[in-house]
Amino acid sequence: MKRTLISAAALMACVLTMQAQQRNEIQVPDLDGYITLKCDFHTHTVYSDGLVWPTVRMEEAYREGLDAISLTEHIEYRPHKDIVADHNRSYEISQKKAKSLNLILLRGSEITRSMPPGHFNAIYLNDSNPLEQDNWRDAFKEAKKQNAFIFWNHPGWDKQQPDTTLWWKEHTELYEGGYMHGIEVANGSLFVPEAIKWCLEKNLTMLGTSDIHQPIQVNYDFAKGEHRTMTFVFAKERSAEGIREALENRRTAVYYRDVVVARKDLMLPFFEKCVDIKEVKRTDKAVTLQIVNKTDLPLKLKKTAHDTSLVYFRNYVLQPHTKHTLTIKFENGIKGGDMNFEVTNLLVDVNKGLDYTIKL
Ligand SMILES: [Zn+2]
Ligand SMILES: [Zn+2]
Numbered sequence: 001m002k003r004t005l006i007s008a009a010a011l012m013a014c015v016l017t018m019q020a021q022q023r024n025e026i027q028v029p030d031l032d033g034y035i036t037l038k039c040d041f042h043t044h045t046v047y048s049d050g051l052v053w054p055t056v057r058m059e060e061a062y063r064e065g066l067d068a069i070s071l072t073e074h075i076e077y078r079p080h081k082d083i084v085a086d087h088n089r090s091y092e093i094s095q096k097k098a099k100s101l102n103l104i105l106l107r108g109s110e111i112t113r114s115m116p117p118g119h120f121n122a123i124y125l126n127d128s129n130p131l132e133q134d135n136w137r138d139a140f141k142e143a144k145k146q147n148a149f150i151f152w153n154h155p156g157w158d159k160q161q162p163d164t165t166l167w168w169k170e171h172t173e174l175y176e177g178g179y180m181h182g183i184e185v186a187n188g189s190l191f192v193p194e195a196i197k198w199c200l201e202k203n204l205t206m207l208g209t210s211d212i213h214q215p216i217q218v219n220y221d222f223a224k225g226e227h228r229t230m231t232f233v234f235a236k237e238r239s240a241e242g243i244r245e246a247l248e249n250r251r252t253a254v255y256y257r258d259v260v261v262a263r264k265d266l267m268l269p270f271f272e273k274c275v276d277i278k279e280v281k282r283t284d285k286a287v288t289l290q291i292v293n294k295t296d297l298p299l300k301l302k303k304t305a306h307d308t309s310l311v312y313f314r315n316y317v318l319q320p321h322t323k324h325t326l327t328i329k330f331e332n333g334i335k336g337g338d339m340n341f342e343v344t345n346l347l348v349d350v351n352k353g354l355d356y357t358i359k360l
Contacts, residue, residue: 026065026227027296027321029273031266034234034251037067037243041108041123041231042153042187042209046080047090048073048110050213054090058097058105060216064228068243069098070108072121075131075139077112087128104240110153111139115160116170120180121209122148124244140179149247151182151207156192165194175202182247186229186256187211188219193350196261200349205247206261207231208254227296229256234266258298264348271346271354274299275318279360286329287336287360293318298345304355305340308332312339328360336360 030036043057044050052060054071061069071090091107098105108123113136122131122143130146133139143150152174156165174180182205183195199206210228212219220226234251235242246252253262253270262270274295281288293299299318311329318324328339339360344353 021062023062024065024222027294028232028255029270029295031234031269031273034236034246035238037104037233037235037238037246038065038255039068039104039231039233039243040066040210040212040228041068041070041106041151041207042072042110042121042184042211043069044073044110044211044213045071045090046083047071047078047085049077049079052215054094055097056215057212058094058101058103061103062101064216064222066103066230067238068104068106068233068240070106070121070123072108072110072123073128074110074112075128087132091128104238104243106240106243108148109143111136111143113139116168117152117174118155118157118160119153120150120174121153122146122150124149124240140174140177144179149181149244150179151184151205152180152195153184153209154187154190154192154211155183155195156190157187165192167194167198175204181205182207182252184209185254185261188229191256191259196347196350199250200263203250205250206252206254206263208256208261225296226257227255229254231255232260232262258300259345259347260297261347264354267346267348267354268356271299271343271356277358280325284330284335286327288325288327289358291318291324291326293320293322293324296320300344300353301341302344302353303340304342305338307337309334310337310339310360316341 026038028036045054106123107125109128109131111120125148126146130142131139183199185195185206186208188211208229208231220228232253233243233246235246253260276292278290280290301316303314309332339358342353342355346354348354
C-alpha cells in the first residue's frame with residue numbers, strides 16, 4: 001500500500017513537471033529559406049524593477065513557444081535595494097536554464113534616460129557593466145563599441161511623450177551616428193503607429209516586445225488565447241547569429257494582439273504561406289474556392305473592388321485553423337476576374353493592410 005502511494009505521488013510529480021514544461025508552439029508559417037523565430041527582446045526581472053526571478057522568465061518563454069529572449073534590466077533604475085549585483089547578473093543566472101530549455105538567451109540592457117532620447121535597449125552585449133555612464137552619449141558609445149544591436153523603446157510612452165510621439169534632434173543624432181538600428185512598434189499593450197512610418201522611411205528594424213515586469217500571466221490571459229507582444233524574426237538558422245543577421249537585414253514582423261506588422265515584401269509571402277487556396281468548382285455562373293487558414297492568426301479580409309460583376313463578401317474573417325468554402329458569383333456575362341481584398345490585420349504601413357488579388 002505504501003509503495004502504491006509513493007508511486008502515485010511520483011506519478012503526480014511527473015505529471016506536474018510535464019504540465020510545467022508544456023510548450024505552446026505558435027502556429028505561423030516559415031518563409032521560403034527562412035524559419036520564423038518567436039522572440040522577445042525586452043523583459044525585466046528582480047534585477048531591475050521586475051517582479052520575477054530570472055529563471056522564471058526562461059520557463060515562461062519556453063511555455064509560450066518563444067525561441068529567443070533577452071533580459072534587459074534598466075542600467076539606471078534598480079529599485080530593489082536588497083538585491084545588490086552587477087548588471088550582468090540576471091543573464092548569468094539564466095544561462096543554464098535557457099540552455100536546458102533550448103532557448104536562445106541574448107545579453108541585453110536598457111539604457112534608461114529621460115526624453116530625449118528616452119529608453120533604448122542594447123542587445124548582443126558582451127558586458128553590460130560599462131553601460132553605466134553619467135552621460136547618455138557615453139552609454140551609447142559603449143554599446144556601439146561592443147557591437148550591440150540598439151533599438152528605441154516605447155517611443156509613444158505618454159510618460160515621456162505626453163501628447164504626441166515626437167522624433168527629437170537627439171534621435172537624428174543617434175540614427176545618423178549608427179546608434180539606432182530599430183524601433184519598437186509595439187511594447188506590451190502600447191502600439192506606436194509613428195514607429196512603423198519611421199522604420200519604413202529610415203530602413204530600421206520593426207520590433208514588438210512585452211517589456212514584461214510582472215509574472216507574464218498577470219498581463220496576458222492565455223486561457224483566452226492571448227499572447228505576449230513579440231517579434232517574429234525570419235532567420236536563416238535558429239541561432240543567435242541567425243537572429244542577428246535577420247535583425248540587421250530588417251527581416252522581422254511585429255506580433256501584437258491579432259495584428260502583424262511587417263514590410264510588404266515579407267508580408268506578401270507570409271500571407272501566402274498562412275493560407276491554402278484552391279478552386280473546387282467552376283460553372284458559367286460562379287466559382288467555388290476552398291480556403292484554409294493554417295495559423296493561430298485570424299485573417300480579416302475586406303473587399304477593395306467596387307465591381308458589381310464579381311460578387312463576393314464585403315468583409316470576411318478566416319478564424320484561426322478553419323476551412324472555408326466561398327462561392328464567387330459572375331454577373332453581367334463575365335467568366336472570371338480579379339478578386340481583390342485587403343487583409344486588414346496584416347499591416348504593411350500605418351493603418352494599411354496587405355492588398356491581395358486572387359485571379360479567377
Ligand atoms: Zn523602458
Ligand atoms: Zn523596459
